Amino acid sequence: MLKTILDSDAFQDAVSKISKKILNNNQNINELAFVGVQRKGVFLAKKILSEIAKLAKTCESQFPFGTLDITLYRDDLDNFSLDMPLIKDTVIPFDISRKNIILIDDVLYTGRTIRAALDVLVNFGRPKSIQLAVLVDRGFRELPIEANYVGVKCQSEKFIKVECEEIDGVNKVMLN
Amino acid sequence: MCLQIKNIRIVDPSQGKDVIGDIFVENGKIVSKFSNSVKNSVQKTIDGKGKIATPGLIDVHSHLRVPGQEGQETIYTATHSAAKGGITTIFCMPNTRPVIDNAPTVEFILLKAQKEGFVNVFPIGCATKGSQGLELSEIGVLKKAGIVAVSDDGLPIVNAQIMRRALEYTKMFKLPVISHSEDKELSKNGVMNEGKNSMILGLRGIPKQAEDIMVNRDIMLAELTGGHLHIAHVSTSGSVNLIRQAKEKGIKVTAETCPHYFTLTDDIVKLYDANTKINPPLREMEDIDAIKCGLADGTIDCIATDHAPHTQEEKNKEFDLAPFGIIGFETILSLILNELVDNGVLSFSQAIAKMTSNPSKIFNIEKRGSLKEGSIADITIIDPIYSYNFKRESIISKSKNSPFIGREFKGGAVMTIVAGNIVWRI
Amino acid sequence: MFSNRGKDLLGLENLDKKDLQVILDSVEPFKSLFTRSVKKAPTLIGKTVVTLFYEPSTRTRTSFEIAAKRLSADVVNIAVSTSSVVKGESLIDTGKTLEAMKADYIIIRHYLSGAPDMLARNLNASVINAGDGFHEHPTQGLLDLYTVYEKKKKFEGLKVLLVGDILHSRVAKSNIWALTKMGAEVSVVGPPTLIPRNIEELGVKVFYNLDEAIKKVDVVNILRIQLERQQENLFPSVHEYVELYQLTNEKLMRAKSDVLIMHPGPMNRGIEISSDVADSQNAVINEQVTNGIAVRMAVLYLLKKSGNSGNVSSN
DSSP, X not given: OOEEEEOHHHXXXXXXXXXXHHHHHOOOGGGEEEEEETTHHHHHHHHHHHHHHHHTTXXXXXXXXXXXXXXXXXXXXXXXOSOOOOOOOOBOOSOOTTOEEEEXXXXXXXXXXXXXXXXXXHTTOOOSEEEEXXXXXXXXXXXXXXXXXXXXXXXXXXXXXXXXXXHHSSOEEEEO | OEEEEEEEEEEEGGGTEEEEEEEEEETTEEESSOOGGGTTSOEEEEEOTTOEEEEOEEEEEEOOOTTTOTTTOOHXXXXXXXXXXXXXXXXXXXXXXXXXXXXXXXXXXXXXXXHHXXXXXXXXXXXXXXXXXXXXXXXXXXXXXXXXXXXXXXXXXXXXXXHHHHXXXXXXXXXXXXXXXXXXXXXXXXXXXXXXXXXXXXXXXXXXXXXXXXXXXXXXXXXHHOOOEEEOSOOOHHHHHXXXXXXXXXXXXXXXEOGGXXXXXXXXXXXXXXXXXXXXXXXXXXXXXXXXXXXXXXXXXXXXXXXXXXXXXXXXXXXXXXXXXXXXXXXXXXXXIIIIITTXXXXXXXXXHTTTHHHHHHTTOTTOSOOSTTSBOOEEEEEEEEEEEOOGGGOOSSOOOOXXXXXXXXXXXXXXXXXXXXXXXX | OTXXXXXXXXXXXXXXXXXXXXXXXXXXXHXXXXXXXXXXXXXXXXXXXXXXXXSOOSHHHHHHHHHHHHTTOEEEEEEGGGSGGGGTOOHXXXXXXXXXXXXXXXXXXXXXXXXXXHHHHHOSSEEEEEEETXXXXXHHHHHHHHHHHHHHSOOTTOEEEEESOOTTOHHHHHHHHHHHHHTOEEEEESOGGGSOTTGGGGTOEEESOHHHHTTTOSEEEEOOOOGGGGGXXXXXXXXXXXXXXXXXXXXXXXXXXXXXXXXXXXXXXXXXXXHHHHTSTTBOHHHHHHHHHXXXXXXXXXXXXXXXXXXXXXX
């Protein structure tokens, strides 16, 4: 049974809420840069980026944008008894030094993905700051990691499914 | 002491006999009935119901490693292993260390066999001194000491003139010359059959022609001299055809093959397991078919093991570095039954002839290979429904290098009798 | 992955098209690592990779070492002349010793075919074949495959020609397996004495004449000719070999204009390949070397980790 947590409208509201807060906290938009965590974090990052461009009355291309894949940095690679996960693109086509990086993922759970993502990022240079934005905070952290921007909190031991229009045709968050 | 085997199917190709009846053994010999003098002495009776009695099997080709390589095999372990396989007589090849090219070595082996052997051991002497292929060995002296054939097995006699002399000289002793037919230049550095599999595996191949060319040469020399040529371990369809033609022409040639040459192809080498490394190498399906054909039409007279023990240390090596050879005493009978008799290639009696009457005829072994009255009571008792898995732990030979480990068999020896004594029973 | 996700990579014979595509698709992310200031990822941190080379090699061993180090593994190189092998230790015992030292990956180069197979059968560690006898050189085959793919973007209908000593070439064998599985048309050319009798059964065309073989090909992969083969009477002289089989600009005219020139190295300039061809625009010999590292990283990543299994959490 899937229970909807965010329908399409609520999804958009959450994106807007996160975008506003990001702008509030980062007055100097010239230092802002966005990095989405593969795979759904990338789509979410694009949505936030376009929302922020709208709010700041500028064009999207003004903001540096990258994608990041954490596979090679995972701490559980030894545990794969089936095929190894496919590695997706890590493309950070800008110098991250002196940037305030908004790192974006769909769901924050144990914190291990973000730990890996931070390791990837620092291999590209020394950003001024890294801030974390997530659509859903699922709770049950295993590492001391918190998000700066959260769309919705939903304490759950069960799998949370985020659907994006780019893949699934609709924006939606569901609880299994 | 005397022995009676009751109600057993007796299959004796030497007499064309296949009947259910009793076998009587008195003083180590086959008799038609017990004499009065022993009627009251100790008698042993065996119920043979459902079993088959055949003359004791004769294996005309084996390597016992004595003297010199007792780490691989001893007379005790070899003959024990043979007894388990239903074999009552084994011929041993002379490529020992030192080689068997002198009477004392022959006598040593015979003495050793008498002392610790379970079955009969008949040595084969070197055809040339030191198996060097240069000068004939003292074949007459060796014959007196007890050899049943001459051979430089393991090596071919490269020089055609020496081979000619060997075939000529042995005529006066009625000794066959056993040819290890291999052109050493064509087979140089080869470790398996040359073909698709050797190409894929990146192993150097031994073409079939390396065998065929020498078989051809030796047949021509047998024709020239009138000597008795016996071709060892036939592995190719080419050899089978050459031998068949030679026999049709009336040339005095006989031949043997081994169970692996009608059972396995070089597909089995794929894992680089050195227990599949044999010389001549495992060939292809067409060769298996030709060999079966040759066995059926009488082109190939004998089936022998080419029992070649090697230790695990020697075999557990890179394929190129491991020695050639596999053991065979404990699987030969079951392989013959399952691969030839069950598949209709040979009748049971024809199959048994390849290890009894034919070897005794070819190598002039008197009073063996037959259950005729007066023969020595070497008897193999076969249970046609005895099923077993050939396990490594069950191998009696000192070496365990068999590609048949793990194979399921149906039918095998359950009792082996040598000169009236039970040397093996399950 | 690698036939039921085996722990070893022994050859390309037993990989299927899907396996090969997975490998090809995995190379790019590793290659992109090379452009970062930090060229390393922590993927194999805490793992030990041993290179065990029974034959001299600079290129392959170095490539594996760099690949493993870029994945943060600890690398130990064993050159056999300095090891206990010269004291008579068997290959299996050497392998067991390395395993007892907790080597996770053993990368073996051996002059005898099948040595890696034997080692893999006897060990729990992952064994990667870095070239064995005349058998296979799977990572070279993969890096050649990737280089062709990177440049030509497809295999279907692509004409690839292998030139030279096919008989003794593990590189040729691995290339043939990989390319034919992916749908390329593979031909070989060389003197009949250096072409194995049954090679056609692998689905390749055989030529003896280079001018004829090279017509309209998309890729030429030139194999190193080993001069000691002359002593085995496999060809009469280097002079004659050069005359018949050296790849020159003139011969190359018959190939497609965008033909790729490949060579697994090390090259004998002026023997199997002329210098102007080796240095031409169409030559991708140095790119092969770069790709080799990424391909080997992908292989190290994709192989099943020995002795571990468990559940993976999501989100």
